[in-house]
């Protein structure tokens with residue numbers, strides 16, 4: 001379980017997160033929804049131990065990310081795009097991540113195959129399209145066969161086939177007992193795949209709960225989103 | 234009674250730490266190998282070393298000693314390890330690879346130790362090959378010119394000092410790049426100090442001897458300074474590294490990725 005509790009983050013005088021609290025549970029896909037600049041990436045970066053919170057905690061099964069003994073085997077993550085230097089090949093990128101994370105080498109071919117990059121292992125990342133970069137980022141997230149997946153805007157740049165594929169992947173992961181937390185500002189995407197919703201606006205959580213509960217009283221998720229975030233005013 | 238389990242626990246802890254450092258170093262080596270710019274720099278340094286040695290040995294009218302020739306090429310060769318040190322860090326911040334790195338190895342100190350170890354392995358291999366290639370090229374050129382000095386005892390220390398200097402000046406570059414987390418500022422900064430400031434300043438003031446490259450240069454040109462020697466010069470260079478390195482470690486550990 002991913003537990004975010006009382007998270008506050010300030011950059012100088014700016015408060016970008018205020019008392020953010022929510023959970024992502026095993027066996028469920030949790031959608032983290034909010035307009036641009038709402039604080040989704042800021043929250044996920046703290047969860048992944050990249051940034052430090054001003055206050056509050058973000059725990060993975062009770063432990064902060066930085067204290068996990070083999071982090072990429074517990075949590076697979078992807079933040080904006082491939083996360084690889086453009087001059088290296090896809091295979092080299094996965095090879096060093098595997099080494100660093102204590103993951104056996106055979107996983108490199110397995111994940112390349114799984115994300116549909118089997119033929120592009122020797123291609124340099126700089127030559128990848130947006131969607132291929134995204135697939136490489138996903139491959140790195142899947143490398144350690146983690147129980148939890150934390151993905152920032154995973155459908156960005158994917159073609160319709162890719163979007164359908166990732167939906168199936170995330171659904172399968174949750175159905176097998178895994179935890180999935182994904183952020184998005186695309187309501188239609190989130191409505192299709194999530195069980196639970198967390199809506200953030202202006203650094204504050206404005207709604208959490210099962211999808212059906214959050215949109216209850218609204219015609220669609222889109223209407224619920226605009227009503228809750230005040231984005232259309 | 235209680236010492237036995239404590240010792241086993243300590244040994245286990247030390248073993249875990251060693252395994253983690255080995256794993257992180259191996260990952261950093263794979264990372265360096267995957268960068269064409271690093272391979273190109275390493276290869277370019279070796280070729281330049283041999284080329285400069287031939288050029289100098291065939292043109293300098295008084296050149297009779299291969300070691301003498303090679304130590305005079307270090308001024309240019311240091312660009313190689315400086316580039317390797319800066320690139321090893323700067324490439325993390327191009328395209329936000331640093332986020333991938335820190336999610337795989339969240340322990341900042343462990344990561345920096347692995348990065349430094351990988352740099353030391355690559356820079357040492359490059360510098361040893363460069364200096365040996367330079368010595369061979371210079372000696373062959375001198376023999377061809379019939380200028381080689383009478384076969385006397387070969388003194389390996391200036392060559393070893395040159396290798397050590399090359400590796401250490403790149404460590405300083407690595408530390409500076411970690412502090413500045415960028416490519417151009419640390420690269421231009423290092424190259425300006427060693428190629429411009431240091432030669433210019435040494436003409437004006439004797440205090441120039443405290444600059445990292447001047448002091449470290451005594452590792453291979455040991456009799457050129459009245460105040461510092463090879464040992465004290467090395468200590469001065471190591472002090473520069475320690476100061477920059479501590480600032481870099483403190484900054485890297487405290488700031489957001």
Ligand SMILES: Nc1ncnc2c1ncn2[C@@H]1O[C@H](COP(=O)(O)OP(=O)(O)OP(=O)(O)O)[C@@H](O)[C@H]1O
Pocket residue numbers: 011014016034035036037038039040041042043185
């Ligand atoms: N290092 C920083 N310094 C100052 N402000 C920052 C910093 N990082 C993020 N912010 C601010 O924090 C707010 C939240 O940003 P964040 O990237 O978390 O939003 P987001 O919900 O991921 O948006 P998007 O949908 O556009 O990705 C923004 O207003 C952003 O400008």
Ligand SMILES: [Mg+2]
Pocket residue numbers: 040041042152
């Ligand atoms: Mg974002």
